[in-house]
Amino acid sequence: MTTFMPPPPAATFLAFHPQDNNIIAIGMDDSSIQIYNVRVDEVKTKLKGHQKRITGLAFSHVLNVLVSSGADSQLCVWSTDGWERQASKFLQMPNGRAPAPLADTRVQFHLDQTHLLAVHETQIAIYEAPKLECLKQFVPREASGPITHATYSCDSQSIYVSFEDGSVGVLTASTLRLRCRINQTAYLHPNPSLRVYPLVIAAHPSESNQFALGLTDGGVHVLEPLESEGRWGSPPPTENGAGPSTPSGASVSEQPQSAFIPFARGSCGTCAYKLG
Template sequence: VDEVKTKLKGHQKHITGLAFSAALNLLVSSGADAQLFFWSADSWEKKKASAIQLPAGKSPVGDTRVQFHNDQVHLLVSHETQIAIYDGSKMECIQKWVPQESLSSPITCASYSCNSQLVYASFSDGNVGIFDAEYLRLRCRIAPSAYMSQPTPNSAPIMPLVITAHPQEPNQIALGLSDGSVKVIETPDPFRRWGIADKAGTENGRPSSSSAANNSGSDQIQR
């Protein structure tokens, strides 16, 4: 290391996520204090501090993770209580989804697909949700029975702790589980089944503008 250029301070607890945007010349940091900090990548000055919007009575704790969309403007933020999309240019939340109905357990991780048109989210009960990235509308729920064997009596529960998308295949994901294993899953073709735009400016069956998930209309995958 030639030198430490600067030390950025602001978070009250340990850092859980970092994401650079080349388009905005911005660094976003997230922490276990449920805070987001937006830093200028030129001067390293803090441009904004933002606490994620937590449910009433919820303590500001828990890992918060961040990932920029391919456009380098929209930012995916995940916390056990929500997944959210921020407009990085305005440093404001523009869409949010909270656990509900068939996906009511805490979120453990979330990731954009390789083309940034889908968001994959894992849950502590083993479920995986697939959302469109623009409105966070639930498109599919993958039950844990689709990729894990039935637990034996008295065995410790197994849950996905980390999720990431294949760098070239938008319908493939890898799940890192609490038992030390990694499962690679191929989901249904999202473009053919759900009519999501596969090229800029081309859309088939654009979803409604509601950011709330409609679980009754989503596909479910089970073994």
């Protein structure tokens, strides 16, 4: 007797064009990306290349590209001139690591607008756009649990990574070497009956050593090292004036727990402020 139109797919991610704030890239639950013009209230084009919902979008105003990531563990590069797809690549899954179905993949450009941070529950990876060459990969130890989120510091010199066990790692962005691990006890009181861990990290826009954690219990904590420490951990020793590097495509795994610098309240020092 009648036909009911299905509801439109949900929007799962948004990103504003860096040079025209009337243009918005909208990632959709049906795996498409809509390029929407606010001024004329019109979808100018629809990008199709993923098989699962869109979980991340990032523009580079230097390369004039949009990079998308999806729950299919795929990265795609789109030209912002004509919106053609320039490259696509699936994440290199670590040996023996089977990701959860439909796990999110997030993307963020370095300040140089060329190097791309890809965040997945199994890994942190650095790609060079627009060809999506994988330069480095960091694989957490299994005891940490999956990666829940990661972000560049405001100066792109560090990467803050949160894990399902409640800990936070600070990586040197250029090498993906783990400088220190912040234990959960540094910012939370132990409570065996509650399983609380960070879901999202936000870096301070001007303080490179300060970041905020959004927790599963609704709390928000802002962390920074003590003034006597000055920064998170210590950089690896340099050799002939140059820091260590990882060969292209190589993987960096976490070192044993004894090699970490354990930041905990009352020992090496972590300042934590709870909001709300």
